[in-house]
Amino acid sequence: MSTTHENGQLKRDVFSQPEFRDRLEELPPSAKLVAKVLETDEPLPQGELAEKSLLPDRTVRYALNRLEESDLVESRYSFTDARKQVYFLDV
Known part of the structure:
Protein backbone atom coordinates (compact mmCIF):
# COMPACT_ATOMS: atom_id res chain seq x y z
CA MET A 1 0.00 0.00 0.00
CA SER A 2 1.23 3.48 -0.72
CA THR A 3 0.04 6.96 0.03
CA THR A 4 0.57 10.27 -1.69
CA HIS A 5 2.01 13.39 -0.07
CA GLU A 6 0.40 16.79 -0.66
CA ASN A 7 3.05 17.60 -3.25
CA GLY A 8 2.09 14.53 -5.28
CA GLN A 9 5.12 12.40 -4.46
CA LEU A 10 4.46 8.74 -3.84
CA LYS A 11 5.39 7.46 -0.38
CA ARG A 12 5.93 3.81 0.48
CA ASP A 13 3.98 2.24 3.29
CA VAL A 14 6.36 2.77 6.19
CA PHE A 15 4.80 -0.04 8.20
CA SER A 16 6.07 -2.53 5.64
CA GLN A 17 9.68 -1.40 6.11
CA PRO A 18 11.50 -3.89 8.39
CA GLU A 19 13.63 -1.26 10.17
CA PHE A 20 10.59 0.90 10.93
CA ARG A 21 8.62 -2.11 12.20
CA ASP A 22 11.50 -3.29 14.41
CA VAL A 60 -0.38 11.36 23.03
CA ARG A 61 2.40 13.62 24.35
CA TYR A 62 4.13 10.58 25.89
CA ALA A 63 3.69 8.57 22.68
CA LEU A 64 5.12 11.40 20.56
CA ASN A 65 8.13 11.71 22.87
CA ARG A 66 8.81 7.98 22.58
CA LEU A 67 8.38 8.08 18.78
CA GLU A 68 10.76 11.05 18.50
CA GLU A 69 13.35 9.32 20.73
CA SER A 70 13.19 6.33 18.38
CA ASP A 71 13.60 8.59 15.32
CA LEU A 72 10.25 7.49 13.91
CA VAL A 73 8.53 10.88 14.12
CA GLU A 74 9.74 14.42 13.51
CA SER A 75 8.14 17.74 14.31
CA ARG A 76 8.20 21.24 12.89
CA TYR A 77 6.27 24.43 13.46
CA SER A 78 3.01 24.70 11.56
CA PHE A 79 3.05 26.91 8.47
CA THR A 80 -0.47 28.11 9.26
CA ASP A 81 0.04 28.73 13.00
CA ALA A 82 3.62 29.17 14.17
CA ARG A 83 2.52 28.62 17.78
CA LYS A 84 1.77 24.96 17.05
CA GLN A 85 4.04 22.07 16.26
CA VAL A 86 2.95 19.44 13.78
CA TYR A 87 4.18 15.86 13.76
CA PHE A 88 4.88 13.53 10.85
CA LEU A 89 6.46 10.15 10.26
CA ASP A 90 10.19 10.23 9.55
CA VAL A 91 10.56 8.07 6.45
Whole structure:
Protein backbone atom coordinates (compact mmCIF):
# COMPACT_ATOMS: atom_id res chain seq x y z
CA MET A 1 0.00 0.00 0.00
CA SER A 2 1.23 3.48 -0.72
CA THR A 3 0.04 6.96 0.03
CA THR A 4 0.57 10.27 -1.69
CA HIS A 5 2.01 13.39 -0.07
CA GLU A 6 0.40 16.79 -0.66
CA ASN A 7 3.05 17.60 -3.25
CA GLY A 8 2.09 14.53 -5.28
CA GLN A 9 5.12 12.40 -4.46
CA LEU A 10 4.46 8.74 -3.84
CA LYS A 11 5.39 7.46 -0.38
CA ARG A 12 5.93 3.81 0.48
CA ASP A 13 3.98 2.24 3.29
CA VAL A 14 6.36 2.77 6.19
CA PHE A 15 4.80 -0.04 8.20
CA SER A 16 6.07 -2.53 5.64
CA GLN A 17 9.68 -1.40 6.11
CA PRO A 18 11.50 -3.89 8.39
CA GLU A 19 13.63 -1.26 10.17
CA PHE A 20 10.59 0.90 10.93
CA ARG A 21 8.62 -2.11 12.20
CA ASP A 22 11.50 -3.29 14.41
CA ARG A 23 11.83 0.10 16.12
CA LEU A 24 8.06 0.48 16.46
CA GLU A 25 7.68 -3.02 17.92
CA GLU A 26 9.59 -1.97 21.06
CA LEU A 27 7.22 0.93 21.81
CA PRO A 28 3.99 0.98 23.83
CA PRO A 29 0.60 0.50 22.14
CA SER A 30 -0.20 4.21 22.39
CA ALA A 31 2.87 5.06 20.30
CA LYS A 32 1.88 2.47 17.70
CA LEU A 33 -1.61 3.96 17.47
CA VAL A 34 -0.27 7.51 17.09
CA ALA A 35 2.11 6.31 14.35
CA LYS A 36 -0.79 4.65 12.54
CA VAL A 37 -2.82 7.88 12.67
CA LEU A 38 0.17 9.79 11.30
CA GLU A 39 0.46 7.32 8.43
CA THR A 40 -2.88 8.40 7.00
CA ASP A 41 -3.18 12.05 8.07
CA GLU A 42 0.14 13.81 8.23
CA PRO A 43 1.34 16.27 9.45
CA LEU A 44 -0.91 16.81 12.47
CA PRO A 45 -0.73 18.86 15.67
CA GLN A 46 -0.90 17.09 19.02
CA GLY A 47 -4.53 18.09 19.62
CA GLU A 48 -5.73 16.53 16.37
CA LEU A 49 -3.73 13.40 17.09
CA ALA A 50 -5.54 13.11 20.42
CA GLU A 51 -8.92 13.54 18.69
CA LYS A 52 -8.24 11.04 15.92
CA SER A 53 -6.64 8.42 18.19
CA LEU A 54 -9.19 8.89 21.00
CA LEU A 55 -6.29 9.01 23.46
CA PRO A 56 -5.86 11.59 26.26
CA ASP A 57 -3.54 14.55 25.50
CA ARG A 58 -1.03 13.36 28.08
CA THR A 59 -0.85 9.89 26.52
CA VAL A 60 -0.38 11.36 23.03
CA ARG A 61 2.40 13.62 24.35
CA TYR A 62 4.13 10.58 25.89
CA ALA A 63 3.69 8.57 22.68
CA LEU A 64 5.12 11.40 20.56
CA ASN A 65 8.13 11.71 22.87
CA ARG A 66 8.81 7.98 22.58
CA LEU A 67 8.38 8.08 18.78
CA GLU A 68 10.76 11.05 18.50
CA GLU A 69 13.35 9.32 20.73
CA SER A 70 13.19 6.33 18.38
CA ASP A 71 13.60 8.59 15.32
CA LEU A 72 10.25 7.49 13.91
CA VAL A 73 8.53 10.88 14.12
CA GLU A 74 9.74 14.42 13.51
CA SER A 75 8.14 17.74 14.31
CA ARG A 76 8.20 21.24 12.89
CA TYR A 77 6.27 24.43 13.46
CA SER A 78 3.01 24.70 11.56
CA PHE A 79 3.05 26.91 8.47
CA THR A 80 -0.47 28.11 9.26
CA ASP A 81 0.04 28.73 13.00
CA ALA A 82 3.62 29.17 14.17
CA ARG A 83 2.52 28.62 17.78
CA LYS A 84 1.77 24.96 17.05
CA GLN A 85 4.04 22.07 16.26
CA VAL A 86 2.95 19.44 13.78
CA TYR A 87 4.18 15.86 13.76
CA PHE A 88 4.88 13.53 10.85
CA LEU A 89 6.46 10.15 10.26
CA ASP A 90 10.19 10.23 9.55
CA VAL A 91 10.56 8.07 6.45
